[in-house]
Amino acid sequence: MLEIKDLHAGIDGNEILKGINLTVKKGEIHAIMGPNGSGKSTLAKVLAGHPAYQVTKGEILYEGKNLLAMAPDERAREGVFMAFQYPIEVPGVSNAQFLRLAYNEKRKHLGEEELDPLEFKDLLKERAKVVEMDASFMTRSVNEGFSGGEKKRNEILQMAVLEPKLAVLDETDSGLDIDALRIVAGGINQLHSPENAVILVTHYQRLLDYVVPQYVHVLANGRIAKEGGKELALELEQKGYDWLKTTATETSGATVRAS
Amino acid sequence: MSTVELLGKQEYKYGFVTDIESDVIPRGLTEDTIRLIVAKKNEPEWMLEFRLKAYRHWLTMTEPKHWPNISYPEINYQDVIYYSAPKRKATKASLDEVDPELLRTFEKLGIPLTEQKQLAGVAVDAVFDSVSVATTYKEKLKKHGVIFCSFTEAIREYPDLVRKYLGSVVPTNDNFFAALNSAVFSDGSFCFIPRGVRCPMELSTYFRINNSESGQFERTLIIAEEGAYVSYLEGCTAPKFDKNQLHAAVVELVALDDAQIKYSTVQNWYAGDEKGVGGIYNFVTKRGKCAGRNSKISWTQVETGSAITWKYPSCILQGDNSIGEFYSVALTNHAQQADTGTKMIHLGKNTRSTIISKGIAAGKSNNSYRGLVKVMPKAENSRNYTQCDSMLIGSNSGANTFPYIEVMNNTSSVEHEASTSKISEEQLFYLQQRGISQEDAVSLIINGFCKDVFLQLPMEFAVEAQRLLGMKLEGSVG
Ligand SMILES: Nc1ncnc2c1ncn2[C@@H]1O[C@H](COP(=O)(O)OP(=O)(O)O)[C@@H](O)[C@H]1O
Numbered sequence: 001m002l003e004i005k006d007l008h009a010g011i012d013g014n015e016i017l018k019g020i021n022l023t024v025k026k027g028e029i030h031a032i033m034g035p036n037g038s039g040k041s042t043l044a045k046v047l048a049g050h051p052a053y054q055v056t057k058g059e060i061l062y063e064g065k066n067l068l069a070m071a072p073d074e075r076a077r078e079g080v081f082m083a084f085q086y087p088i089e090v091p092g093v094s095n096a097q098f099l100r101l102a103y104n105e106k107r108k109h110l111g112e113e114e115l116d117p118l119e120f121k122d123l124l125k126e127r128a129k130v131v132e133m134d135a136s137f138m139t140r141s142v143n144e145g146f147s148g149g150e151k152k153r154n155e156i157l158q159m160a161v162l163e164p165k166l167a168v169l170d171e172t173d174s175g176l177d178i179d180a181l182r183i184v185a186g187g188i189n190q191l192h193s194p195e196n197a198v199i200l201v202t203h204y205q206r207l208l209d210y211v212v213p214q215y216v217h218v219l220a221n222g223r224i225a226k227e228g229g230k231e232l233a234l235e236l237e238q239k240g241y242d243w244l245k246t247t248a249t250e251t252s253g254a255t256v257r258a259s
Numbered sequence: 260m261s262t263v264e265l266l267g268k269q270e271y272k273y274g275f276v277t278d279i280e281s282d283v284i285p286r287g288l289t290e291d292t293i294r295l296i297v298a299k300k301n302e303p304e305w306m307l308e309f310r311l312k313a314y315r316h317w318l319t320m321t322e323p324k325h326w327p328n329i330s331y332p333e334i335n336y337q338d339v340i341y342y343s344a345p346k347r348k349a350t351k352a353s354l355d356e357v358d359p360e361l362l363r364t365f366e367k368l369g370i371p372l373t374e375q376k377q378l379a380g381v382a383v384d385a386v387f388d389s390v391s392v393a394t395t396y397k398e399k400l401k402k403h404g405v406i407f408c409s410f411t412e413a414i415r416e417y418p419d420l421v422r423k424y425l426g427s428v429v430p431t432n433d434n435f436f437a438a439l440n441s442a443v444f445s446d447g448s449f450c451f452i453p454r455g456v457r458c459p460m461e462l463s464t465y466f467r468i469n470n471s472e473s474g475q476f477e478r479t480l481i482i483a484e485e486g487a488y489v490s491y492l493e494g495c496t497a498p499k500f501d502k503n504q505l506h507a508a509v510v511e512l513v514a515l516d517d518a519q520i521k522y523s524t525v526q527n528w529y530a531g532d533e534k535g536v537g538g539i540y541n542f543v544t545k546r547g548k549c550a551g552r553n554s555k556i557s558w559t560q561v562e563t564g565s566a567i568t569w570k571y572p573s574c575i576l577q578g579d580n581s582i583g584e585f586y587s588v589a590l591t592n593h594a595q596q597a598d599t600g601t602k603m604i605h606l607g608k609n610t611r612s613t614i615i616s617k618g619i620a621a622g623k624s625n626n627s628y629r630g631l632v633k634v635m636p637k638a639e640n641s642r643n644y645t646q647c648d649s650m651l652i653g654s655n656s657g658a659n660t661f662p663y664i665e666v667m668n669n670t671s672s673v674e675h676e677a678s679t680s681k682i683s684e685e686q687l688f689y690l691q692q693r694g695i696s697q698e699d700a701v702s703l704i705i706n707g708f709c710k711d712v713f714l715q716l717p718m719e720f721a722v723e724a725q726r727l728l729g730m731k732l733e734g735s736v737g
């Protein structure tokens with residue numbers, strides 16, 4: 001589904017990602033971990049096509065197509081979804097209005113009929129159950145006045161509505177209390193299927209107790225410093241990230257395939 | 260460079276010219292011009308006096324060139340044609356007699372006038388250059404006692420009402436453009452809602468400027484008697500010309516005890532091209548008087564067109580407990596300039612006013628809000644709330660707010676909030692990441708920004724306004 005080859009990317013001439021290789025197949029869950037500032041969010045945003053980042057080298061294939069040649073909205077309609085670490089507020093635009101527009105864009109793209117507001121309301125009500133979100137959130141402006149946890153849940157609601165093929169969830173667990181974490185994790189598990197793939201970007205291991213990845217990749221200083229199975233996350237939990245910083249350079253450039 | 264720029268510029272789809280024979284008077288303005296207009300329109304002596312008085316005032320006045328935040332080349336008032344009317348049969352007894360070319364024009368503008376196609380629930384007065392060419396649903400309205408007709412007809416058929424109220428809210432010497440209008444106005448709409456009547460349908464006037472050399476000087480007068488209610492809509496378009504056309508209208512509203520007038524405008528005059536060539540100079544005086552107790556006047560405007568907009572729909576809150584409202588979206592793009600806002604003059608006790616202004620400036624345009632809230636000594640316990648938000652798109656546009664506040668008693672309160680924002684790259688990216696195109700994302704953000712104003716518009720107008728904003732902004736972000 002996704003193949004990242006020797007990806008170098010940065011911002012304003014500063015290289016942040018320094019040669020990332022990663023392959024994700026249908027049905028898989030991958031975790032990307034690593035200390036603050038290691039480039040996790042940058043990787044997520046480059047996948048989604050954030051215009052501030054420049055790719056200087058390497059390529060990304062998504063379902064065999066050149067992802068980097070596609071505009072961000074095109075990528076989204078093709079099934080790439082990113083849950084934002086810091087979801088954005090859109091004053092005056094209701095959650096329902098926003099979600100319907102996004103949902104219908106996808107349907108149009110697939111050559112399907114658009115849903116009218118009433119039809120969509122029913123669908124939204126169904127999908128909202130995935131993250132146990134109250135109907136009152138649908139009429140409120142997108143993320144405006146939402147608590148940190150509510151914003152994160154709203155991201156997963158959007159995922160539930162849009163049913164992406166590839167979901168990149170950037171620190172969706174941060175800022176959640178334990179109950180909210182359970183709900184969000186439960187939602188991700190419900191949405192995950194053999195037909196799609198999830199990349200969990202996280203700083204902590206605790207989300208991984210609920211959403212169990214097959215592969216864990218540790219990013220340090222813009223490179224994948226270590227890879228392994230689920231146990232690697234536990235190991236990091238005990239040892240912290242410091243010990244990686246020295247090894248980061250040693251494994252640099254090594255082509256690693258996760259499967 | 261961006262996908263948006265590649266989309267190119269959306270054409271102004273109302274920019275066509277109707278090829279029609281017109282009765283045009285020579286350029287220029289003298290007392291003889293006024294006499295000629297009066298003769299053409301067969302007006303009574305008192306109208307001639309009204310006009311001449313205004314004209315003589317106008318000669319002593321100077322154009323307000325310094326205080327508004329707008330600039331434009333000198334207007335030669337002797338180079339304007341003050342009367343241009345499509346040639347037609349002497350009187351139009353029914354719509355069937357209206358020139359088919361005109362019917363086609365209005366149909367193309369989305370305003371079908373013929374009986375079979377008329378818009379449901381909206382009565383329309385169609386004004387073409389200097390004259391009203393048709394008014395729909397007149398008979399139906401008459402059954403309810405509502406008078407809705409062209410100004411020309413009102414002068415002829417209801418002279419007492421016109422004499423009583425014409426100039427009662429905007430005096431002939433009020434300002435330079437109002438004086439000019441009073442001297443030369445050629446037509447417009449007249450509405451009268453008698454005591455206790457809730458007008459059964461929306462009333463609207465659609466203004467069309469067709470002649471490149473003529474100005475449009477129309478007059479609207481709306482009177483709501485005790486307990487009456489009316490919702491009135493105004494729409495405007497003009498062809499694309501390289502020259503600027505002058506539009507100087509006067510609108511007067513009068514609300515007696517317990518009456519309500521809701522006045523909505525979607526202004527889409529031709530704005531000129533990207534370099535600022537052509538477009539309408541829109542110098543308009545709009546004012547409502549809440550003459551009676553518990554009366555209410557609401558202005559809602561969506562200003563998207565014109566090269567220059569100079570316009571301050573205002574309320575004189577004379578009756579105790581009366582309410583004035585002003586909801587405005589003003590969008591400027593390319594080289595457009597807008598200096599717009601409102602005046603709320605509190606005279607009566609317990610009067611309330613609300614001002615919600617949303618200014619959006621894109622391209623190299625300049626967008627100013629100018630508002631006056633004046634609470635007179637006797638207007639005890641009065642309240643005003645003003646919220647003034649500006650949004651800048653790109654880095655070459657400008658937005659300003661000029662609030663003037665005068666409170667002359669200590670039982671009243673005035674609250675003013677203002678903000679300036681930009682559409683951020685992060686916001687756009689967020690929406691795009693959900694599959695929404697960049698243009699749609701801009702529209703969505705702008706419509707969200709304007710929501711409080713759009714909520715005030717009648718449903719169909721709100722939809723039209725949203726579509727219009729999206730269209731006007733196409734190509735402005737990238
Ligand atoms: N918009 C930006 N401008 C400048 N530097 C940035 C920007 N975004 C990220 N960076 C830098 O790139 C590095 C990686 O950031 P990020 O991808 O957010 O890391 P992580 O998500 O792993 O904490 C950091 O050093 C950060 O300061």
Ligand SMILES: [Mg+2]
Nearest residue numbers: 040041085171
């Ligand atoms: Mg991050």
